[in-house]
Amino acid sequence: MAALKELLPPAKSTTVSHYDHSNDPWFKERYGSSSEQTGSSVIKPNPAPPYGKRSGFIPRRPEDFGDGGAFPEIHVAQYPFGMGRKDERPGSKILPLTVDSKGNVAFDAVVKQNENASKIIYSQHKDLVPKIAAEDQKQSEEYDKEIEETTERTKAALEKIVNVRLSAAQPKNVPTHNSESKFIKYKPSQQSAAFNSGAKERIIRMLEMPVDPLEPPKFKHKRVPKASGSPPVPVMHSPPRPVTVKDQQDWKIPPCISNWKNPKGYTIPLDKRLAADGRGLQEVQINDNFAKLSEALYVAEQKAREAVAMRSKVQRELMMKEKDRKEQELRALAQKARSERTGLAPAPAGPGLVDRSMPDAGEVDAEPPRRETREEREERLQRDKIREERRRERERERRLEAKDAAMGKKSKLTRDRDRDVSEKVALGMANIGAGRGGEVMYDQRLFNQDKGMDSGFATEDQYNIYDKGLFTTQPTLSTLYRPKKDGDEDMYGADEQLEKVLKTDRFKPDKAFSGASERPSGSKRDRPVEFDKQEENDPFGLDQFLTEVKKGKKAVEKIGGGGTMKASAGSSMRDDHEGGGSGRTRIAFERGR
Template identity: 50%
Template sequence: MAGVTIPAYGMRRGYVPRKPEDFGDGGAFPEIHIVQFPRNMGKKDGDQATGNTLALVADADGSVNFDAIVTQGQRRGKVVHSGLKAMTEKSQAEEDAAIEGRPDEKAQAKITADTVHALETIVNRKISAAQPAKAAGDYLPKTQAEYIRYTPQQQGKGHNSGAQQRIIRMVEQQVDPLEPPKFKATKIPAGPPSPPAPVVHSPPRKLTKEDQANWKIPPCVSNWKNQKGFAIPLDKRLAADGRGLLDVQINDKFASLTESLYMAEKNSRMEVEARAKLQKAKAVKEREKMDERMREAAADARAMRAGLSAAATRDEDESEAESRRDRDKIREERRRERERDFRLEQAGKKTKYSRDNQRDISEKIALGQAKGTGGGEMLYDQRLFNQTSGLGAGFGDEGGYNVYDKPLFGGTSAQQIYKPTKKAEEFTEEDLDKIVKTDRFRPDKGFSGTEGGGESRSGPVQFEKEADPFGVDQFLESAKRGSGRK
């Protein structure tokens, strides 16, 4: 080459080739005993000199990039956080730009198909290699035998058994399916992984009382062992239980269940109240019917005592029918008035006097209204004294059928029983005297056909017992009369 003079052979003492031009498009000089790199063959990094010095690199902004210092000696592809940008959060614009730079759907589908094909190939290869035995056809020769004519170079009777040519049959070697593998798969140890992402910590601050209380970890208290026999407070035992750390969640169905039970109870109460009202109305009707029957029976009894026998009834004329209708009308009006008075009395508010008089003895004792007797002596019923007849004295006549020796209620008791039960504070003494002296068993207005025959009474209707209930005396008298006639 022009400009480069290479010494002739035998005169190259002290000549040191350093550049590719010093070799003259040839190889190394064997007579020069130094390291030579003709055409830079075998030289690391081409023309760059070996050493620890790194080239100065600048980034896109023109500032010096010192990443080469941090990444020196690391494996390729390792993530190394070397700048301030790695510690800051990505902006929305950068994320949008990264999203826009993604491949479209067609490219994604193609990449997905290629990836699936590559993964299937790797998996199928591993599955086939892991099988303990292969099919017989996999170990048979895949190609037919090949015949080769071989002519040895040495000819003579002493070589190749005196044959000048040989025919060689070339076949694939059979593989034993149970033969263990002849190689060992060795894996190169992987390099260190990428360092974790930097964690940005907040500046230190003073601990508050709440933070200090949260950092107080309660001691672990066993529910079964207490070897030292310490008296452990209940708050420490419950704190170690951990129940305070659980979030109690109440199911919404409890509220619906409570509401359903409340509605069911309300409906049942309404049904019970309606049923009680019906029963009360039915009882009132039954009581009215019973009173009507009793009044009819009393009227019949009064008619019989007046000499108006029910057997001698005759066809009533128009006047009697009209009078009967008037009586029924008056009776119905009286019944309505009684019902109205009863409802007004039930609906009206009771006065203090009536409320205190109607209290039970237990309520009076609880309220301190009960007044005991002055003396401590026991009280006895005066009617029990001075009685000559009794169970020990024969208790009445032998032929008597009376269970009681005297009426239960006397004149004074009858007057007290049939005293009206209105509010006592609303009456004066004159009204009370008038009520006591009034004939209580006679109607205010008489009815046509019922005058006369009635006797004044000072008590309720009393029925007399028949002397001969079975008619034995009458039968004996009739028998005596029959025997005398004979």
């Protein structure tokens, strides 16, 4: 061993982790002897100027502060002993001095920083020495016992979790019964040979009777009422005040009435419905711009109507002038043709008309005028009279049309075309069948009115469907039973057969009613026969019963007095006695001989 130490180089550091801080210069400078402290100090103080004479003094170095702190009267950044100064370079490599629980300096702090902070660092000599485990028998038993207990607790916890999951899928309230059986040994009271085959003891097996899980409960559980607790706390009220009328009106809340639903079918007045709606509580403010807009639209409409009327008037005047001009030209041409036919000189033309067909006076010599006869003169006067009447009629029609157009009236054709169905029905102008074009006419006024199906249709005591007839002016019944010519041509094939069918008497019975008056031969029935229901004066026979009672007869005397029963195949046979019995016509009763 000594030879080995001589061969090895001297150790640079000892393996002892204990650090002797007495030889540390840092401890010697601060915590050494008093003689050494007086002789040497860590910081050599630089005597600062006295108070009041520090105007030009700026402490920069640690020696300027001495053993004290900063100078408050000097307004510069001061860092006594480096306190408060931020590191100039980030990530300083200087580690603080740390010691362990025993006061030894921990030199392994250098390797336990940065990425090695969360790792296990083996930096001591004892980490290299192998550990010899000297297990004791007692410690091993305790360790095994602890392992077993931990295993049992883990198993119980896992079984609890599994049982909770399994019990959720199992039916609830199933009574559990013990399936274990018990054997009981006893001595019976009958000990003779006649009982129990002469055995002195008996052994029985006792089992718990199984319970049906679907069996309804045998007992009814009643909930116990809760016991009365402490009496209620009294509430102090102010004395009652009389309710005024205003308070009653303020507290009156209208019922909630829906504007869309009425399942009970109540008839609610309009004022009550509006009161429940709450519209009266809101003040409606109408903007003035609505009135301005309406006025502007009215003025614009009036101006547009005036402009349209003016344009139509001017156009109508131009058309009338053009029509008059054409009429004058036609009149001149007719006069010229008439004069040429009669041989008379033509009448002088109007100032605006020039007869281009007439030759000049210098070219052709004028024929001598021929004197018209009396007949020609009368015919001419008659034609002029008729022409004048027609002209006056045309002028009158033009004046009426102009007047009606100015007053907004319509012509007869326009009025007839614009009439609705009800007016045509009232005037007898309605088409009974479908329209010629296939279109159906509707009365627009029936779509929105205060009568009809929407308003209840009619009063409760009326049962008729319509309030009046549809076609009141036309004989409807005469047209319903008359065959149409266009439709019957295809059916019968010829006009002769159609005329024969039309001339044939309709609704003529093969056999007339007995006792009915015959119609005259010239009369023609235009509708089917109408029957009236015969009213019975005594449907229940009360009058006859009272008459018999007054005469002294009993109603039951005639029972059994009719003799034997005989069947009759002939006509009606009735007894002539009073109270003639049944009203049958096929079976009669006769007295036996």
